[in-house]
Amino acid sequence: MCFTLCWGIFTATGWIKRLTGLQAIRSGHMILASLTLATGISHAVVFVLLREQSLSLTGISVPFTGKFRHTLGILGLEIMIAITLGVGMRRFVKYRNWLRFHQLAYPAVAMVVVHSWFGAIANGHLSVLWLGGLTAVTPAVTLTVLRFTPPRVLIKAGLLSAAPAATPPQMADIDPTEAPNRGVNGKKVQVSVDNQRCRRYGICQAESPELFQLLADGRLRYVRDPDTGSRAGAQAAARSCPMQAIQLQEVRSR
Structure with missing residues (x-):
């Protein structure tokens, strides 16, 4: 048991x-x-x-x-x-x-x-x-x-690694009928969601409601560039996603 x-x-x-x-x-x-x-x-x-x-x-x-x-x-x-x-x-x-x-x-x-x-x-x-x-x-x-335990407490205790600082947040939508927008705006860590894998179960919203929101029309709205205080929530959501659709990636400006 x-x-x-x-x-x-x-x-x-x-x-x-x-x-x-x-x-x-x-x-x-x-x-x-x-x-x-x-x-x-x-x-x-x-x-x-x-x-x-x-x-x-x-x-x-x-x-x-x-x-x-x-x-x-x-x-x-x-x-x-x-x-x-x-x-x-x-x-x-x-x-x-x-x-x-x-x-x-x-x-x-x-x-x-x-x-x-x-x-x-x-x-x-x-x-x-x-x-x-x-x-x-x-x-x-x-x-x-x-x-x-909140992710920020685990980071302070050394059980999770903190992510690097990010630029101010921007919102993005995942539409079930469209591919995700993977725009690049400077060197930073971005949250990306694979629309092919995402089944919109809502686990990410349960883990980090300030970053992920499942809309009534089936779209997943999420913060593409979370700030430092919310980065731990993004890590928790990425770990909890059963479809492994959420990725944290570092991008560079062109």
């Missing part, structure tokens, strides 16, 4: 796409998610079959009908199942709404972790499981914190 969360963060940010490729990251996340659901459902069904500490079908599927730790486990597992089913709805709903729903995986994982911790305490296994539990939880917590 924790590995699924970590791999999902890698999928969203693209931090390791140079090592494995984007498709491999996505496939790995889906495989880990399937294993997580299979393990969680099997864990719940086993309690129906046990002679000792057995639970009814209602007890493993309806929250708030038993102990608090059972409720956390049921809620966490059912949210994960709903998120998995919601993956197929991505093309039929607004991407930002779908993304917010998908991000419910973070509290779902937290619920299951607390459920596991309380269960180990109740069964007297905490002394056996605490080391392995912390080993699995620590990377997930660390990556989650980094995932939601």
Whole structure:
């Protein structure tokens, strides 16, 4: 479960796409998610079959009908199942709404972790499981914190490299029926979007709304020349683009 969360963060940010490729990251996340659901459902069904500490079908599927730790486990597992089913709805709903729903995986994982911790305490296994539990939880917590930390904070901490200064911003539009405008105006770092790759999912807007804006008519409006303060947001958007359509490039004047 924790590995699924970590791999999902890698999928969203693209931090390791140079090592494995984007498709491999996505496939790995889906495989880990399937294993997580299979393990969680099997864990719940086993309690129906046990002679000792057995639970009814209602007890493993309806929250708030038993102990608090059972409720956390049921809620966490059912949210994960709903998120998995919601993956197929991505093309039929607004991407930002779908993304917010998908991000419910973070509290779902937290619920299951607390459920596991309380269960180990109740069964007297905490002394056996605490080391392995912390080993699995620590990377997930660390990556989650980094995932939601503003890019400018990561730059100050030395985890991201700052980009060179740029000239004042200019706006550009990406029209679905036209090729992107790649004008060159002096030596600077420009943001360019490949119209052939861009599918207008809106991930760049979620990462850096001050630089990218998805219009109602399907065009993507973006800042071609971000200033120094916004450059970190452009880097985050470029890393997060699943289609690798956003590029930061240095151009020279003619």
